[in-house]
Amino acid sequence: GPKVLQIPSHQIIDMGQMVTLNCDPVSNHLYFYWYKQILGQQMEFLVNFYNGKVMEKSKLFKDQFSVERPDGSYFTLKIQPTALEDSAVYFCASSLDGANTGQLYFGEGSKLTVL
Amino acid sequence: GDSVTQTEGQVTVSESKSLIINCTYSTTSIAYPNLFWYVRYPGEGLQLLLKVITAGQKGSSRGFEATYNKETTSFHLQKASVQESDSAVYYCALGGMPNYNVLYFGSGTKLTVEP
Numbered sequence: 001g002p003k004v005l006q007i008p009s010h011q012i013i014d015m016g017q018m019v020t021l022n023c024d025p026v027s028n029h030l031y032f033y034w035y036k037q038i039l040g041q042q043m044e045f046l047v048n049f050y051n052g053k054v055m056e057k058s059k060l061f062k063d064q065f066s067v068e069r070p071d072g073s074y075f076t077l078k079i080q081p082t083a084l085e086d087s088a089v090y091f092c093a094s095s096l097d098g099a100n101t102g103q104l105y106f107g108e109g110s111k112l113t114v115l
Numbered sequence: 116g117d118s119v120t121q122t123e124g125q126v127t128v129s130e131s132k133s134l135i136i137n138c139t140y141s142t143t144s145i146a147y148p149n150l151f152w153y154v155r156y157p158g159e160g161l162q163l164l165l166k167v168i169t170a171g172q173k174g175s176s177r178g179f180e181a182t183y184n185k186e187t188t189s190f191h192l193q194k195a196s197v198q199e200s201d202s203a204v205y206y207c208a209l210g211g212m213p214n215y216n217v218l219y220f221g222s223g224t225k226l227t228v229e230p
Contacts, residue, residue, distance in 0.1 A: 004160055031216065042222045043206070056217060091161070099218045100149055100210040101168075106161035 002026040006092050006107035007074075014115050018080035021110045023092030025075055032075045033093040033104065034067065036060060043091060048099070049075065079112075087114045117142045119209050121221035128197050129229050136192040136224045138181075138207035150183055150190045151208040151218065161206065164192075202228045 005024040013019050025032055031050050037043040047057040049067055064083070069075040075094070079086055089109040095102045118141045128134050142148050152164040152174075165174035170185040181192045190207060207221040 001162070035220075043220045045217050045219065048216050050216075093161075098216045100216060103163045103166075104153075104161075104218065106153075106155075108158070108160045 002105050004092055004094055004105050004107040006090075006110045008110060009108065010111045010113075012113045012115065013082060015084055016081045018078065019082055019112060021077045021079075021090050021092075021112070022074040023076065023094075023107060025092070025094030026096075026105050029094035029096050029105070031095040031098050031102075032067075032069065033095070033099070034077050035091040035093065035106075036088045037091065037109075038088045046077075046090075050098075082112075082114045084114050087112060117144070117148065117209050117219045119207050119219055119221035121207055121224050123224045124222065125225045125227070127227045127229060130199055131196050134192075134194045134197045134201075134226070136205055136207075136226070138190045138192065138221060140188050140190065140207070140209045142188075142209065147183075147185060149210045150181070151210065152179070152181055152190075152192050153206045153208055153220070155204045155206070155223075157203070164205070197226075197228045199228045199230055202226055 007022045033048045034046040035043045047061045048055050066078045089111045091109045093104040093106045095104045120139045147170045149168040151166045153161045154164045155161045165176040167174040167183040173182040179194045204223045204225045206223045208218045210218045
């Protein structure tokens with residue numbers, strides 16, 4: 001089936017540094033999402049993105065977070081600066097029709113460790 | 116806000132036995148949300164297993180079934196006879212008002228099917 005690729009699969013950085021997580025969504029999809037899962041906890045919605053804009057974001061999507069998809073390339077999540085509590089697995093998803101009516105396709109996740 | 120509860124973190128079942136994974140939901144909306152089961156097989160991204168958008172209806176896929184029960188606010192996943200290949204992590208999810216394009220996930224249930 002369609003695949004969403006996430007790069008890197010694992011990244012370790014020092015607190016205060018910047019990190020960019022990359023997502024290569026399914027080629028004809030229009031909606032893009034980031035979810036965050038801390039070890040042992042639920043996967044929680046961060047943000048969704050459509051037509052070049054953030055549509056919705058949760059309280060977890062702090063001011064240090066940003067997303068973009070320049071020129072239809074990777075859909076990226078940038079955290080600047082990082083904090084210890086940002087350590088988690090970040091999942092990217094894409095959808096043709098949106099989450100509520102269509103199907104989300106997820107990547108395998110990018111594990112971020114902030115030291 | 117909206118939330119989903121899965122009470123079992125791990126379930127172990129012998130091959131050819133029946134399975135039930137519990138899911139209950141909570142919503143502050145007066146409308147009924149759409150309900151989903153997603154599954155993550157080892158080494159793969161999360162993928163849609165089945166969805167039901169009408170209260171009282173049943174969804175099915177790959178031998179799994181789930182019935183949308185608005186009286187008990189439940190959406191339990193069942194299978195009559197499991198196989199080793201069903202070993203995976205199963206997530207119940209809710210989508211709906213007010214954020215039509217956001218899915219809220221349960222904490223997941225890891226199913227191990229023993230030969």
